[in-house]
Structures are given as C-alpha cells and as structure tokens.
Amino acid sequence: MAHVGVPRGTARKRRSVALLATGVLTLPVLAGCTSDSEGPTSVAVPQDIAPASRDRVADGSTLTWAIDAVPATLNAYQADADSATTRITGALLPSLFPLDARGEPKLNPDYLESAKIIEQEPKQVVLYKLNQQAVWSDGREIGAPDFVAQWRALSGKDSAFWTARNAGYERIEKIERGKDDLQVRVTFSKPYADWRSLFSPLYPKEVTGSPGTFNDGARATLKNTAGPFRLRSVNKDKGTVVLDRNPRWWGNEAKLESLVFRAVEPKDRTDALTAGTVDVADVDATTANGIALAARYRGGNGGPPAHGPGADITPAAALRSWALAHGSDEEAAEAAQLAREKNREAVAVYAAEQKSLQGFVVRKSLEPAYTQLAMNGESGALSDDRVRRAIARTLDRQELADAVLKPLGLPAKPPGSHLALAGQPAYKDGSGALGDQDTKEAQALLADAGWTVGGAVRRTEDTKAGSEAEKKASGEATDKASAKATDKAPEKPSAKATDKASEKAAEKEEKGEEEDDKASREEGTYIVGDDKPGDGPAGTGVTAQDKGPAGAYAPAGTAAPAPASVKSRIGKGGKPLTLRFVLPSGPGSQPLRTVGQKIVEMLDAIGISTQITKVDDESYFKDHIASGDYDMALYSWPATAYPATDGRPIFSKPEPATDGSLLVEQNYTRVGSDHIDQLFDRAVSELDANASRDLLKQADARIWAAAGSIPLYQRPQLVAVDKQLANIGAFGFAAPRYEDIGFTGRQAAGSPANRKK
Incomplete structure (x- = not known):
C-alpha cells in the first residue's frame, strides 16, 4: 500500500507514522470478523496469509518482495531506520519476543529456553536462559556479552552512540552472566513492566560494542547475523537487498533458497506485478482492484472481454465496423481497418497484463495502526478543551470508518482506544469519557466557550466613531474592510497565518485583491464556509487533473459549496471560528482528503469554517505536524504491544x-x-500485568476526555501475493515466520516468480 512516511521522535522503538493511502475496492467480507468493546473479548481481524504446513511448502526457489526503498540503515536503533529496515532485519537477527496474531509478545523458542522475573524485591531481576544451539553466523554462541554490549550502547549514558531510543535500557542497573554465558541476569534500578520489549532485535557485540561500528558499520551491511537467512548483498544502484539461507541456522530450515527485497515505488507496483519482477507487494486499492478485475477477465474464449479495450463493443457495432472495413468506400475502409488494428493491439496488450495479474491474489486484513484527527491545542481556539470536545462530538466516526473500510469488505468499527487495538489484551473502549456524536451537546460546549451562532457578525453602526483601541481589541479592520466584510464576505480567519498560504488568504479577506486571491490559489488554500458568492472552481485553484475530493479541491466543472450566511457561522466577538485543516496533496493520499472533506462537511453543518491547505507529502509531517503549523490534521499511529512505554511520549x-x-x-x-x-509512569513500573493494563485504561479515558486526538478507523492492509505462495500476505499484528514462507508447488518456467529477477 502506498504510504506517506513521516519520521518521528524517540520512543522505545521508532514506530513509523504513515498516512493512509488506499482507495476503494469491493472484495468479499472476511468471515468471522467482529469487534467488541472490551479487551480480552474483542476480536482482531484475522491474518490473511494462506497458512500451510511446512510439508506442503516446496524447498528452494526465490521470492521477491517489494519495499519502498533500500533502507538507509540496517541498524534498527538509528533515527532513519524505517519499515524496510524492520522487514529485513526480522529475517536476519534474533527477536526474543515476537508478536502473535493478537499483538501479544510471545517467547521465541529458537532463541530462548525461558525468560522470567526471578526477583522483585529489593530490585527486579530477569533471568534469560538462551537456546544452547543459538549461534551467530560466524559460529560464536549468542550469550551474555551481546546483551551487555547492546545495553551499554542503548542506555543513553554514552553520547558517542547515535541511538534513536533508550527507553527501558536506561532502567537497567547491571547485566551479569549466570553459571555460563547462556544465562543472562538483568537487574533493573527501577521496575520495568515492558522488559520483554528489550533486546529485540538483538545485535552481535561486534556491532554494538563500539560507537564506530554502531554508528556507521551496521548501516550498509551486517556481517554477523543469527536468523533463518543471512545477508548476501545490498545494492542501492539496483535497488535490491538479497538474503540467502543461513547454513548455521539451528531451527527449521528456510523453505526459500533466497529472499530478495526490491525497491519499487508504490505507483509502479502494478507494472512490477504485471512484469513479474515481484511476487509480494503492499498495494493500494487501485492496484488491488486491477487484480480483482483480472480474475474475471475473459480472453481467448471467442467471447467479448469482460472489461478493458473492446469490452464496450456491441455485436452490432462490431458488425458495422467489419462492414466498413470491407466496404467499397476506400477511405472509410482504410480508417475502419486502422481502428480495428489499434483495438486488436490494445486488446492483446491488455489481455497479456490481465493474464499476468491472474497469477496474483489480494490478501487483506486490518493493519495494526489507526488514523486519527489531530487537533493542535497549543494556541488559538483549540487551546480550549471545550472547543476540541465539541469538534469531536460533531464527528460521525462510524461514517468516516465506513467510507474507508466498507468498500473494501473490511469491518469498520471505529477504534475505542488510543493505546491498543481490538484483539489486544489492553484494549477497552474508553470513548465514553468523551461521549458519542451529539450535535446539540457540541453546540452547548461551543456556547459555553463563547462561540455562538451569529457571533461572527460585527456591529457596524458605531465603527466610524469607535476608538482605535476598541477596533484593535475587537479585531476589527478598517471602516472600508469592515463594510466589505458585512456586505460580501466573512472576516479574516482566526487561524494563525504562519506560512505563505495563510498570509495570502488573510490578505484576501482584508483587501479583496484579485492578485492575492490568485496567490492563495497557487498555494492550495481554500476556505470552506466562506459566504463570498460565486468563486466556484476559479476560487479553488485546482485544475481538472487534480484528484482531490470534490468540494475541498474541486476539479474544473465541479459546483462550489453552497455559500453559508455569515449569520449562521459560529463566532465570538465578531470573529468566525475558522480552523486551518492541513492535508497532503499527493495521489497516494486521496483517501485522507476524502475523509478530510467529510469532516469539513460535518463541521460546516454546525457553523465552523474550515480553511483547507494542501501541502506536498514530503513536507506534510516535518514542516506542519511536527512543527505545529496546523489546527487540524490527519495522520496515523501504529499499535504497540508496549503502550506503557510507547504511549507516554505520544501523550x-x-x-x-x-x-x-x-x-x-x-x-x-x-x-x-x-x-x-502519572498514570503512564505507574503503569510502566507495575509488574502485575492486569494492574498495569487497568492504569493504561484510566490514562486512555483521560486522553479521550482531553480530545487532542480522535481515533477514526483502523487502517486497511492490502497485499498482492503470488497465488502459489503460502504463509505470507497481510500479517496484521504478527511477525512473519520467514523460514515457513514458500511456494506450495514447483515454480513453472515463465511463472511470475521466475521472470526478470
């Protein structure tokens, strides 16, 4: 699936924030997918990975897996590590407690015989007993020296190590060997509930033992590994990372002989699948829809194709075309013959593409991540929690979830927690602390904060006689601007004009200059709820080629939103409540804009104006979300098995x-x-799992009540997979078992998996 990736700060693990970029696809509904509101009884959407026993999976063969780009680093603890880093190192390095299908960490017997807390008083002590067969690819046993080196590198005490995270490691007081190096005693200076999150992935001491190898040596290569695969090569020019079976692997031998990660941009994945250069790829709904259509394509059977070139040619039209091509009018015959030849060529090309795509199937589930509406509470109207809660209670979250997930045939229950997702033990629907959608209650909250219907109307009778101090205090403009605002347009938005787009939009309101209007359009700013009549498409600054949602970035020919009277606007002291809604502009972000437009319509219905600003995907997070240059925005957080650790820096x-x-x-x-x-601090130090989860549920209820972020829907996960592959696809929460992935039958020569490797 195409995503707009955005870097983040530090936490236990850098969890990539990615923006939803899926379209619409009609596929069968997954059976048995329901979600309750309570933790242990809630049901996660199951994996879709075509599970098969190892005896059904063939030995040998090569699988090619699409990634967005060759990772900048293979050190998962560095700031620029990304999802490709995680995917690749998952096949190469020890993960002591990988996640299962419910998002719970489970002991990995390939590396551990046991791991448990053996002392709580006076200090917490965890004893790891390592698998006696576990060795690095150079033959050295995995042991206590590797744990010690990683702790020292990630503890935060030595600034020479360029690490992006140290949460948990800074609580370790000491690490000792037990009776031998296969027993590791870890003593904590303070209790740490999420101790299972540590040492995954585990790097060899050759990487973590010195700043030089940690900072630079592990970025481009890993000479010593301990997974079912080992690293053969990283070729940034070719865009490939190649892994081979690890001959020293002591667990179940990998079914694949080699595993190739190939860099393919999301926009190019349909072509890559058609050409057979990849076997597995996260895809957007458009590509998934193409695969679904290919399964229904009829070609070479004498009948008309189900879709594509020639599908709309009726028998009568075909007969007429044949008659023209063979008629006595030479000029008409030549034109008809040329048209028929072009159509035959197009049909042949399309048929070949469809035949290639028929070798793939779309595996789908829900990604362990949710998309939220974020409201910047630093300043302005949204610094008032009553305004944030009013906006939250205006939203129909079910409608927003339905818009994204129902066309995909996926369950569309809005998330009830900021800290866990349905199916995880820590999940509980805490949204009741905020309340359900209620327009009257939202209006009451706004009124309590001083924002009332008609409050955007200024008194103009005493404007000329008023003092300059009064004008400044009330935020009024000059007499001329005030008269124009009363007769023609609403007043300048209250949102901060922190960039060029906002400045131009403000100047447009104050001066009404066509030149400023043009500049605002070029920046992609458009105010919804403006009562200035007749702007229409010209006022949106969007061409017919723009793929934004109608109304927010309307293509030429789309009717402008119906003008709303300034008297129906929510306002205070003559100022309308206008919020700056920043959205990404890239083609992969279309679903975000669609959801954004629905939110705009919901807010407009109660009189809140929205200034939509579209920005480049590359700058969306860095220049707007992280810097605080927005009032409202949409972005996603991934779920975690360790919310006490990972949730604290977020909230x-x-x-x-x-x-x-x-x-x-x-x-x-x-x-x-x-x-x-305080609730997070108590939860992360509470060693009783149930007590820790109760504290987290209390924290989540208060996060809901604060209404800084409103979870809207869990993100869909669509993966195109060769039909012959087993144990791979939409993994959901769980980590892949790389050694079990493979083809269920021998790959025929010329099959997609063998072409153009």
Whole structure:
C-alpha cells in the first residue's frame, strides 16, 4: 500500500507514522470478523496469509518482495531506520519476543529456553536462559556479552552512540552472566513492566560494542547475523537487498533458497506485478482492484472481454465496423481497418497484463495502526478543551470508518482506544469519557466557550466613531474592510497565518485583491464556509487533473459549496471560528482528503469554517505536524504491544524548553496533563500485568476526555501475493515466520516468480 512516511521522535522503538493511502475496492467480507468493546473479548481481524504446513511448502526457489526503498540503515536503533529496515532485519537477527496474531509478545523458542522475573524485591531481576544451539553466523554462541554490549550502547549514558531510543535500557542497573554465558541476569534500578520489549532485535557485540561500528558499520551491511537467512548483498544502484539461507541456522530450515527485497515505488507496483519482477507487494486499492478485475477477465474464449479495450463493443457495432472495413468506400475502409488494428493491439496488450495479474491474489486484513484527527491545542481556539470536545462530538466516526473500510469488505468499527487495538489484551473502549456524536451537546460546549451562532457578525453602526483601541481589541479592520466584510464576505480567519498560504488568504479577506486571491490559489488554500458568492472552481485553484475530493479541491466543472450566511457561522466577538485543516496533496493520499472533506462537511453543518491547505507529502509531517503549523490534521499511529512505554511520549504533557519553545517529544497535538503522565509512569513500573493494563485504561479515558486526538478507523492492509505462495500476505499484528514462507508447488518456467529477477 502506498504510504506517506513521516519520521518521528524517540520512543522505545521508532514506530513509523504513515498516512493512509488506499482507495476503494469491493472484495468479499472476511468471515468471522467482529469487534467488541472490551479487551480480552474483542476480536482482531484475522491474518490473511494462506497458512500451510511446512510439508506442503516446496524447498528452494526465490521470492521477491517489494519495499519502498533500500533502507538507509540496517541498524534498527538509528533515527532513519524505517519499515524496510524492520522487514529485513526480522529475517536476519534474533527477536526474543515476537508478536502473535493478537499483538501479544510471545517467547521465541529458537532463541530462548525461558525468560522470567526471578526477583522483585529489593530490585527486579530477569533471568534469560538462551537456546544452547543459538549461534551467530560466524559460529560464536549468542550469550551474555551481546546483551551487555547492546545495553551499554542503548542506555543513553554514552553520547558517542547515535541511538534513536533508550527507553527501558536506561532502567537497567547491571547485566551479569549466570553459571555460563547462556544465562543472562538483568537487574533493573527501577521496575520495568515492558522488559520483554528489550533486546529485540538483538545485535552481535561486534556491532554494538563500539560507537564506530554502531554508528556507521551496521548501516550498509551486517556481517554477523543469527536468523533463518543471512545477508548476501545490498545494492542501492539496483535497488535490491538479497538474503540467502543461513547454513548455521539451528531451527527449521528456510523453505526459500533466497529472499530478495526490491525497491519499487508504490505507483509502479502494478507494472512490477504485471512484469513479474515481484511476487509480494503492499498495494493500494487501485492496484488491488486491477487484480480483482483480472480474475474475471475473459480472453481467448471467442467471447467479448469482460472489461478493458473492446469490452464496450456491441455485436452490432462490431458488425458495422467489419462492414466498413470491407466496404467499397476506400477511405472509410482504410480508417475502419486502422481502428480495428489499434483495438486488436490494445486488446492483446491488455489481455497479456490481465493474464499476468491472474497469477496474483489480494490478501487483506486490518493493519495494526489507526488514523486519527489531530487537533493542535497549543494556541488559538483549540487551546480550549471545550472547543476540541465539541469538534469531536460533531464527528460521525462510524461514517468516516465506513467510507474507508466498507468498500473494501473490511469491518469498520471505529477504534475505542488510543493505546491498543481490538484483539489486544489492553484494549477497552474508553470513548465514553468523551461521549458519542451529539450535535446539540457540541453546540452547548461551543456556547459555553463563547462561540455562538451569529457571533461572527460585527456591529457596524458605531465603527466610524469607535476608538482605535476598541477596533484593535475587537479585531476589527478598517471602516472600508469592515463594510466589505458585512456586505460580501466573512472576516479574516482566526487561524494563525504562519506560512505563505495563510498570509495570502488573510490578505484576501482584508483587501479583496484579485492578485492575492490568485496567490492563495497557487498555494492550495481554500476556505470552506466562506459566504463570498460565486468563486466556484476559479476560487479553488485546482485544475481538472487534480484528484482531490470534490468540494475541498474541486476539479474544473465541479459546483462550489453552497455559500453559508455569515449569520449562521459560529463566532465570538465578531470573529468566525475558522480552523486551518492541513492535508497532503499527493495521489497516494486521496483517501485522507476524502475523509478530510467529510469532516469539513460535518463541521460546516454546525457553523465552523474550515480553511483547507494542501501541502506536498514530503513536507506534510516535518514542516506542519511536527512543527505545529496546523489546527487540524490527519495522520496515523501504529499499535504497540508496549503502550506503557510507547504511549507516554505520544501523550505526555509538553514542557517548556529553556529557549521558550515546547518540548513535545511525540505529542504533536500539544495536549496533555500531569495526571496522564502519572498514570503512564505507574503503569510502566507495575509488574502485575492486569494492574498495569487497568492504569493504561484510566490514562486512555483521560486522553479521550482531553480530545487532542480522535481515533477514526483502523487502517486497511492490502497485499498482492503470488497465488502459489503460502504463509505470507497481510500479517496484521504478527511477525512473519520467514523460514515457513514458500511456494506450495514447483515454480513453472515463465511463472511470475521466475521472470526478470
């Protein structure tokens, strides 16, 4: 699936934030997919990986797996590690507690005989007993020296190590060997509930033992590994990372002889699948729809094709074309023959593409991540929790989830937690702390905060006689601008004009200059709820080629939104409540814009104006979300098995820095409280799992009540997979078992998996 990746700050593990980029696809509904509101009884959408026993999977063969790009680093603990880093190192390095299908960490017997807390008082001690057969690819046993080296590198005490995370490692007081190096005693200075998150992946001491090898040596290669595969080559020019079977692997031998990760941009994946250069690829709904259509394509059977070139030619039209091509009118015959030849060529090309795509199937599930509406509470109207809660209670989350997931045949129950997803033990629907959709309650909250219907209307009778101080205090413009605003347009939005787009939009409201209007259009800014009549497509600044949702970025010929009276706007002191909604503009972000448009319509219905600004995907996160240059935005958080550790930096209360700025960690909404922080601190130190989860559920209820972020829907996961492959596809929560992946039959010569490797 195409994603807009955005880097983040530090946590236990850098979890890539990715923006939803799926379209619409009609596929059968997954059987037995339901979701309850309570933790242990809630059901996760199952994996879709074509499970097969190892005896049904053939030995040998090569599988090619599409990734977005060759990773910048193979060190998963560095800031620029990405999903490709995780995917590749998962086949190469030890993971002591991989996640199962419910998102729970489970002991990996390939590396551990046991791992448990053996002491709680006076200090927490965990004893790891390693598998006696576990060795690195150079033959050295995996042991205590590897644990010690990794702890020292990630503890944060030595700044020479360029690490992106140290959560948990900084709580370790010491690591000792037991009776031998296969027993590792880890003593914590403070209790740590999420101790299972540590040492996964585990790197050899040759990587973590010195800053040089940690910072630079492990970026491009890993000479010593300990997984079912070993690294053969990394070729950035060819865009490939090639893995081979590890001859020293002590577990079940990998079914594949080699595993190739090939860099293929999301927009090019249909071509790659058609050409047979990849066997597995995350895809968007458009590509998935093409695969679904290919399964129904009729070609070479004497009948008309089901779709594609020539599908709309009726028997009568075909007969007429034949008659023209063989008629006495030479000029008409020549034109008809040329048209028929072009159609035959197009049909042949399309038929070949469809035949190739018929070798693939779309595996689908829900990704362990949710998309949220984020509201920036640092300043302006959204700094008032009543306004944020009013907006949240205006949203129909079910409608938004339905818009994304129902066309895909996937369950569309909105997430009820910020810290866990359905199926995980920590899941509980805490949205009741905020309340369900209720327009009247939303309006009451706004009124309590001083934002009322008609509050955007200024008094104009005393404007000329009023003092300059009164004008400044009320935010009024000059007499001329005020008269224009009353007669023609709403007042300047209250959102901060922090970039060129906002400045131009503000100038347009104050001066009404056509030149400023043009500049605003070029920046992609459009105010929904503006009562200025007649702008239409010309006022949107969008061409017919733009693929944005109608109304927000309407193509030429699309009717403009119906103008709303300024008297129906929510406002305070003559200022309308106008929020700057920043959305990405790339083609892969179309679903986000569709959801954004629905949110705009919901807010417009209660009189809240929305200034939509579209920005490049590359700058969306760095220049807007992370920097706080937005009022509302859509982005996603991945789920985690360790919410006590991973959730705190996302929802912790921002603290002022020495330079006057805010230290927000990963809390890009800038909304938090001391109580929420205290609940996280208690949860991460509580060694009783049930007690820790109860504290997290309390924290989640307060996060809902604060209304800085509103989970909307769990993201879909669509994966195109060669039909002959087993144990691979849409994994959901679980980590892949690379050694079990393979083809269920011998690959025929010329099959997609053997072409153009």
